[in-house]
Amino acid sequence: MISPSAAMPAKAASGRRPRRRRWLPWLIASLMIAATGVATALIVAGSRSVPPPPAPVPQHPFTAAVPPAALLPGDVLPPATGPVGGSAGNNGSDGGGRPSGSGTAPPRHVGPWTFDGANRLFVQSLGIDAPVLPVGTDRGGLIIPGDVRQVGRWSGGADIDDQHGTVLIAGHVNFVGQGEGALYNLYTVQPGAIVVTTDSKGVRISWRVIALDSIDKKALPAGIFTRTGPRRLVLVTCGGNLLHVDGLNGGYNTYQNNTLAYAVPAG
Numbered sequence: 001m002i003s004p005s006a007a008m009p010a011k012a013a014s015g016r017r018p019r020r021r022r023w024l025p026w027l028i029a030s031l032m033i034a035a036t037g038v039a040t041a042l043i044v045a046g047s048r049s050v051p052p053p054p055a056p057v058p059q060h061p062f063t064a065a066v067p068p069a070a071l072l073p074g075d076v077l078p079p080a081t082g083p084v085g086g087s088a089g090n091n092g093s094d095g096g097g098r099p100s101g102s103g104t105a106p107p108r109h110v111g112p113w114t115f116d117g118a119n120r121l122f123v124q125s126l127g128i129d130a131p132v133l134p135v136g137t138d139r140g141g142l143i144i145p146g147d148v149r150q151v152g153r154w155s156g157g158a159d160i161d162d163q164h165g166t167v168l169i170a171g172h173v174n175f176v177g178q179g180e181g182a183l184y185n186l187y188t189v190q191p192g193a194i195v196v197t198t199d200s201k202g203v204r205i206s207w208r209v210i211a212l213d214s215i216d217k218k219a220l221p222a223g224i225f226t227r228t229g230p231r232r233l234v235l236v237t238c239g240g241n242l243l244h245v246d247g248l249n250g251g252y253n254t255y256q257n258n259t260l261a262y263a264v265p266a267g
Contacts, residue, residue: 207263
């Protein structure tokens, strides 16, 4: 989604964390760029003389210390375990009853909201139901799943079930040949919206959105890259104008901004 200003230290196949974190504010700099340098995850017009449209950005950013008392109409705060709405759901595969999409429309949840399955992200008010894959870094950028129906959780940040730190989840806003991504509509999320994540055992953790912002990729807050501090969730995708960055093999395209939604534990 952005491009780093300096090379990142090698991360560890061994899992060791680098001592210095000056690169962290630039980590998501290439969220929308393929790690191989093959183009970006953007829908690009066939002719450079016809600029492609920008990706949407929040029209009404907001920030609140705490979420509203009332839930959004239709939102559900599910229990940590057990059936929701009288249905046991399925096993979390991407088969029937899971997100579907065609053309350029973003994938949307199909069927009853059971919030079932391990390692998933649900935002009922936006129709988001996506598998969450652990992702690392390569050559200075976060490696985002190539399938726009999936999102990636940065393995250098807090785990879904950690009691402290920031869980950072990012996904493509769109991808050439696939259309709009799972987080395409993130720019429309409302204050207090319920977000549900599930851990590796399918246990649900519910969050409520307290802030939405659009930030230049070069100005990302360092505080979202941490395993310490208050427990929270940050969802990130791209937005704004499409920029071309010169480089090898013709360079690449990337969006100017990042859209960020912040959420805190519900209840």
